[in-house]
Amino acid sequence: MKQLFKPYIFKNILMLLILLLIVKLVWFVITWIWLPSSGVEHVGQKGGKALYYRVKLTPNESSAPTKPTKLPTQQRGSIDDIILLAIYNAKDVTVITVKHKGKTKVLSRGDDINGFVLENAGRNFATFTKSEKSYKVMLFKGKGKNNNTAQASSSNAPSSASNKPKKVAGEVVDAGDRKLVDRSLVEHYAKNMDDIYKNIGIGELKKDGNLQGFQITFVRKDSPFSKLGVQRGDVIKSVNGQEINSYNAAFGVYKNIGSIDNMTLVIQRGNEEMELEYEIN
């Protein structure tokens, strides 16, 4: 009987097939024992609240958000007539004394002079609004000095009043119930994340290995962060209603910080929960 295949060819093919089968089996065992059957999927946070933007409608409580516009020189001249002589700043009341066209006048929040409505006052300045624009008047320090001239600026423009060499432009001013933060300061730290960590330490707060939130580990003295009212050991609970319990939530705040006009920071200090209010302008 004649053979259809040469036995050695058949043997070789069979050997190769066995080899393929062994490789397949090995991979099968590896997959079955060691390799996962599905990948790791990132699932977005559910139930997270979007950042809310607090808007105060009462004119004597907060300045209305305005679009950044360049002021005409004409308007700048009119605010120059107001000389800020004195400031009294308490928790609930702000009273200033100004001199306008030779007359002295006492103003509280909401009062107006020459069309400029007093909005707020800091340690050495007062802010007025007129036609939805914001003006900053520095405290008069004495004759011969030009530091009492009004500095007109739109509410979103950075203030250069405290622009000192080697320091970040802008300042944080305690206005009693809230703190006024220069937008230039916020913009600087939004652009230079490294500078944040030189001034404030923020560490993870974990429970059973799971991230619960973030805790302030240090605040550098004389830095703008020390004026924000936060202390070492404070636990950051929420920012504008958004719970800060994940990196994603914290990064969300960081990404939006440039467009926020008001910020409510809820912190836990010891057993007490505190609310800190900031106005960025």
Added chain:
Amino acid sequence: MQMVKKFFILLLVLWFAILFFMPKQALYYKLEEALLKYDIKINEKNIEEGLFSLTLHDSKVYVKGIQLATVEKIDFFTLLFYTKVEVHTLLLDESLKNMAPTEIDEVEVTHALWNPLNISVDAQGSFGNVEGDASLMDRHIRLDFNETKNIEMLKGSLKQDEKGWFYETAF
């Protein structure tokens, strides 16, 4: 001679069988598990398995839950003795523009059997051209910025020598 020939045929078949039957997708899932230890997640739109390669399309890269980058295409290619990972059009989140170049056109990471203790890296993007290698023996990475364009935001973490700007770190 016949024996040698037979041995090489067997070796070739074995090599081909290993690559052909390799559960590339499952191995990639294993890589995802390894990356999860560093809080890195990759969400890809679809995975395409080839004979010697695996391609991820439209991937989103999350670090600690934050979406930091999107990648148009990631190619894994292996011949066992030569492995290459190509990343095409990596876009970093806009919020990181002050820290790193937001657009990286291509990154190529290669490892070859004839240089087993080194992994070479080559990248092109808005920063120019970067070439370098990672030494597995010294646990050291050096990346040279050859044709620098816009690296102002990176200069804080770069060093400079007579060749130009470079990045150096240990792992």
